[in-house]
Amino acid sequence: MTADKPLRADARRNRDLLIAKAREVFDDGDFFDLRFDDFARLAGVGTGTLYRHFPTREALAEAVYHGEVAALCDRARQLQAALPAAEAVATFLRGVVDHIAAHEGMARTLATLMADRSGALAEGSRALERAVADLVAEAAREGAVRDDVDTGAVLMALHGIGAAHGRPGWRTEADDLITLVLDGLRHPR
CATH class of the missing domain: 1.10.10 (Arc Repressor Mutant, subunit A)
Structure with missing residues (x-):
């Protein structure tokens, strides 16, 4: 095909x-x-x-992975269009945590299957990074968040949350980490 x-x-x-x-x-x-x-x-x-x-199984896993990334990116665009920028960032980041919580089995399966398909993972990471960068940049333009924070730092926090999803009490810790990230992003007044 x-x-x-x-x-x-x-x-x-x-x-x-x-x-x-x-x-x-x-x-x-x-x-x-x-x-x-x-x-x-x-x-x-x-x-x-x-x-x-x-x-192959891996081809099917890659299609699922790309669908999940596309859904998250679409969600970011929808939030950006519908909400004030700072609220869109917060809603998106908390929504990613909800997504990880709702799809823990998928995350484990995809991580196992996609481990040797770094090109496919990198492509998805770049798409997600662009979506987060757009959200943060818009919030920075509005003066709602700092303009000196690299999007990679926000993604690193999300990746850390995803990697830690098996920890006892991870959800509370994940929510606390998102609060910490959002507090760190806020523009000092």
Whole structure:
């Protein structure tokens, strides 16, 4: 399948079914318990359809990963359009923590599967970094946050939260860290 050629409606639907089923299985933490062919059956499509869209587990994981990143980036843009900039930053960062909490199994599965696909991870990281940079830059233009904080520092805090999701009490600590980041971003008056 080439990226240049648009998919027919039925092919797009089948691809979306496979990705949705993979997300569900990732969230449940059952991904490694299934044969790869089982995704086709669970999604209600044929095995040929599975392999036509995703020849490997890693290809399926990459599609799920890119979908998750795209959803987060879309959310950042929606918040930027709908809320005052400082509120958009805070809502987005807290929403990322909510996302991590809701999809812990997916995070573990994707981290395992994507460990050797650094190019795909880097692409997703760059997209997320652009979304966060846009939010922070807008808030800085409005004078609501400091303009001397690098977006990488904010992303580092998010990555740290994601990496620590297995710690006892991580959610409270994650919320506290986001509060600390937001306090650090506030423009001194």
